[in-house]
Amino acid sequence: MMSTPAILHKPTFKSLLFSPFKLNQAKPISFHRFPASKSDFFSSKNKALSKNMTELVRMSAFGGGNGSDSEESTGLFQREAVIDGLNEFQSGLLADGLEASLNRLSKWLVAAVFGAVILWRHDAEAIWAVLGSVVNSILSVILKRIFNQERPDSTLRSDPGMPSSHGQSIFFTVVFAILSVVEWLGVNGFSLILGALILAFGTYLTWLRVSQGLHTISQVAAGAAVGFIFSIFWFWSWDAFVLKAFISSLSVRIIVIIAAAASCLGFLVYVIRYWFRDE
Known part of the structure; x- marks a missing residue:
């Protein structure tokens, strides 16, 4: 009597989980079917x-x-x-106005250009230029109080607008930068082109004061003229008699250096108190 071979069916987890049949009901079948x-x-x-x-x-x-x-x-x-x-x-x-943004940044741009020229020159005339910028600003305040001319109606500022202090400071810096370029490169085609670009850049920044309604054309023109003339006079005085006194007299050197250092410190305090507050 032949024994029927036992077929073992080992249940898996999936078959236990999904199969509806009981374990003892599983039957052997062919794999291909x-x-x-x-x-x-x-x-x-x-x-x-x-x-x-x-x-x-x-x-x-x-x-x-x-x-x-x-x-x-x-x-x-x-x-x-x-x-x-x-x-x-x-x-x-x-x-919002690209020109309005440039106008707000104009004082920073001019200060950066002026500071870059000072650091590039780092000589006695650069110290004299620092003093000149402070004297130029004081002159602008004095002239504003003398003329006491109102700004345009579109501006919210109540201080006098004649002459434009921005235009005066910009053109003082423009003259200083152009003179520095000429002293560095001499009078040639490249220095003339570079000087013209500096002048055009300064003129554009000054014109922004008019386009933004902060000054009239006459106020800006007066400020630019005063800054230009004062800058010429200031650097002419250096070559005419200040340089000789600066070299020959120790006391003059001390006075100029201390005054320039005090001017830098005063300008830094002014920037912190007013420029950052405006921003």
């Missing part, structure tokens, strides 16, 4: 669900679409975002 189990069915369902969720996230992030359509939509969305950003930046500059 074995149907798809419910574990495989649920596994494929889970994979399909995961894939669908991924597609939904991708569609929500990039505006939908599959394959090349999704990539094209994504690229179009990014290009539109860049264009919109540039348009907003340009419209912001035009609405």
Whole structure:
């Protein structure tokens, strides 16, 4: 009598979880006819669900679409975002005013140029220029009190506007920068072009005071003229008699250096108290 071979069926976790049949009801069948189990069915369902969720996230992030359509939509969305950003930046500059921003920064630009020339020269005449800038500012305050001319109606500032202190300071710095370039390079084509650019830059910054309604044309022109003339006189006095006294007299050197140091300190305090407050 032949014994029937025992077929062992070892249950797995998935078969226990998903199979509706009891363990003792499992029957041996051929492998090639074995149907798809419910574990495989649920596994494929889970994979399909995961894939669908991924597609939904991708569609929500990039505006939908599959394959090349999704990539094209994504690229179009990014290009539109860049264009919109540039348009907003340009419209912001035009609405808020590029000239208004440059006008607010003009005092910082002039101070930076003046400081750069001082550090580049680092000589006795540079010290004299520091003193000249302070005297020029004091002269502007005195002239404003003498003329006591109101600013344009569009401005909210109540202090007098004649002459323009910005124009006066700008053109004092312009003359100093041009003279420094000529002393450095001599009189040639390059120095003339560079001097013309410096003059044009200073003129533009001065004109911004008119375009922003802070001064009238006459106030700006008067400030520029006073700054230009005073700067010429100040540096002429250096070459005429101050330089000789500075070299020959120790007391003159001490006085000039101490006065220049005090001027720098006073200017720093003024910037902290007023310029940063305005910003």
